[in-house]
Amino acid sequence: MKLVFCGTPEFAVPVLDAVIAAGHEVSLVVTQPDRAAGRGMETHISAVKAAALRHGLPIVQPEKIKNNLEFRAQLESLQPDAILVVAYGRIIPDWMLQLPRFGNINLHGSLLPKYRGAAPIQWAVANGETITGVTTMLLEAGLDTGPMLLAEKRAIAPEETAADLFESLAKVGARLMVKTLAGLACGEIEPVAQDHSQATLAPILTREDGRMDFDRTAQVLVNRWRGFQPWPGAFTNFRGKKLVVHSMKVSDARAVATGEFEVRDGHLLAGCGEGTVLELIEVQLEGKKRMSAADLLNGYQVKSGERLGL
The missing domain is CATH 3.40.50.170 (Formyl transferase, N-terminal domain)
Incomplete structure (x- = not known):
C-alpha cells in the first residue's frame, strides 16, 4: 500500500x-x-x-x-x-x-x-x-x-x-x-x-496522579507506582519535604497505623488502607540523591509513628 x-x-x-x-x-x-x-x-x-x-x-x-x-x-x-x-x-x-x-x-x-x-x-x-x-x-x-x-x-x-x-x-x-x-x-x-x-477511560496523566494516598491498600499503591513509570511516579511528603519512592513492595507485616512510618528490624514500613503495609526500598528526599531506605533511616533518624503526607 x-x-x-x-x-x-x-x-x-x-x-x-x-x-x-x-x-x-x-x-x-x-x-x-x-x-x-x-x-x-x-x-x-x-x-x-x-x-x-x-x-x-x-x-x-x-x-x-x-x-x-x-x-x-x-x-x-x-x-x-x-x-x-x-x-x-x-x-x-x-x-x-x-x-x-x-x-x-x-x-x-x-x-x-x-x-x-x-x-x-x-x-x-x-x-x-x-x-x-x-x-x-x-x-x-x-x-x-x-x-x-x-x-x-x-x-x-x-x-x-x-x-x-x-x-x-x-x-x-x-x-x-x-x-x-x-x-x-x-x-x-x-x-x-x-x-x-x-468502555472505560484512560485520561492523560497529571503530576497529582503520582501522589500516594495511604488510605489505599499497599497493593493498589504498588500497582499505581508500576503504572506511573517513568512519570509521574510515586511520591508523598515527609517532614515538610517531597519524598519520591523509587522502589517499593507489599509487606506481610501487620499493625502499622495508616499513613505512618514504622521502623522494624532495619526495614522502613508504611501503614496503608485495610490494614495492609508497604515497605519502602529506595527513596529520594527533596534536594537529595536517591538512597536506600536504610540510608534514610540512618541519616535522618526516622522514628516509628512519624506521619507521611505532611
Missing part, C-alpha cells in the same frame, strides 16, 4: 520500521514539531523523525493540521491508500479521515473498548490488570470509538511497569499493523463496532 505515517514517540517507531520491512511505500511521515527541552533548552527531534531520517523518508511537521491548507493539499496530492496513526498526539480532522480508501488506521495500546484515551498502557498497569494488549482500529470523530480491526492480547507480569510494557506492546503492535494491512488489502478483515457500554 501507499501510506502516510503519523506518529511521534518511540512507541510508534517499531510500527514504521515494520510496515517498511513488509514492502509498503511510506510516502510521507508526519510528526510533531521539534521541541526545546531540558535545562539547556536544546532542540530535540521526535523518535519518529529520527527513524524517518534513518529511512530517508520525506517528513513534515505541521504545528496544526485541522485548517492547514498547505498540509491538506500535500496529502491530497499523495492520495494514500491508508493513513497510519500511532501516538501522533493530534486530533485527526474529518478531511483526513475521509481521504484514504482504507481509512485512518490507529494502533491503540489496549484491548478496546477498555482504556480509551491518552494513557491506556499506564492505567491498565495502575489498575492492576493482568491482561492487556493492542488493537488496530479505524479512526472516527470520537475518542477511540471507531470500529476495531484486529487485536492481540498480552499478559502483564506482576513486577512489570508501564515502561516495560510500552516496549513490549510496541513490538506486538508492529506485527499486528502489518497483519492488519494485509487483511484489509485482500478483503479478509471486516471492521467490528465496539460495545460502547463496556
Whole structure:
C-alpha cells in the first residue's frame, strides 16, 4: 500500500520500521514539531523523525493540521491508500479521515473498548490488570470509538511497569499493523463496532496522579507506582519535604497505623488502607540523591509513628 505515517514517540517507531520491512511505500511521515527541552533548552527531534531520517523518508511537521491548507493539499496530492496513526498526539480532522480508501488506521495500546484515551498502557498497569494488549482500529470523530480491526492480547507480569510494557506492546503492535494491512488489502478483515457500554477511560496523566494516598491498600499503591513509570511516579511528603519512592513492595507485616512510618528490624514500613503495609526500598528526599531506605533511616533518624503526607 501507499501510506502516510503519523506518529511521534518511540512507541510508534517499531510500527514504521515494520510496515517498511513488509514492502509498503511510506510516502510521507508526519510528526510533531521539534521541541526545546531540558535545562539547556536544546532542540530535540521526535523518535519518529529520527527513524524517518534513518529511512530517508520525506517528513513534515505541521504545528496544526485541522485548517492547514498547505498540509491538506500535500496529502491530497499523495492520495494514500491508508493513513497510519500511532501516538501522533493530534486530533485527526474529518478531511483526513475521509481521504484514504482504507481509512485512518490507529494502533491503540489496549484491548478496546477498555482504556480509551491518552494513557491506556499506564492505567491498565495502575489498575492492576493482568491482561492487556493492542488493537488496530479505524479512526472516527470520537475518542477511540471507531470500529476495531484486529487485536492481540498480552499478559502483564506482576513486577512489570508501564515502561516495560510500552516496549513490549510496541513490538506486538508492529506485527499486528502489518497483519492488519494485509487483511484489509485482500478483503479478509471486516471492521467490528465496539460495545460502547463496556468502555472505560484512560485520561492523560497529571503530576497529582503520582501522589500516594495511604488510605489505599499497599497493593493498589504498588500497582499505581508500576503504572506511573517513568512519570509521574510515586511520591508523598515527609517532614515538610517531597519524598519520591523509587522502589517499593507489599509487606506481610501487620499493625502499622495508616499513613505512618514504622521502623522494624532495619526495614522502613508504611501503614496503608485495610490494614495492609508497604515497605519502602529506595527513596529520594527533596534536594537529595536517591538512597536506600536504610540510608534514610540512618541519616535522618526516622522514628516509628512519624506521619507521611505532611
